[in-house]
Amino acid sequence: MKSYKCIVEGKVAGGPFQSWVRKTAEQLNLTGWVRNIADQKAEILVQGDAESYAVFREKLTTESPVVGKNNVSCTALEYDKEYSAFETRG
DSSP states (O other): OOEEEEEEEEEOTTSSHHHHHHHHHHHTTOEEEEEEEETTEEEEEEESOHHHHHHHHHHHHHTOOOEEEEEEEEEEEOOSOOOSSEEEOO
16 A cells, blocks of 8 residues: 655644644545644645645645645655554544
């Protein structure tokens, strides 16, 4: 299973960002998780086919509800666990 890690910088806490990520990933049949990792940053792990990931990344860059979005960076990675759903973490 292809895995991708994204870091989003901006006001991700206290708003609809995590639920938006989960809903968008589920609509694209992607699995994984989203969590806040630091003040003004969130980490996302998505798994699925390359075409769905490309659509997700585009939406993350252009449509996600992040106030003051500074940066979105995504990379492919080797990940040893496969997720069956998309979840929101702390």
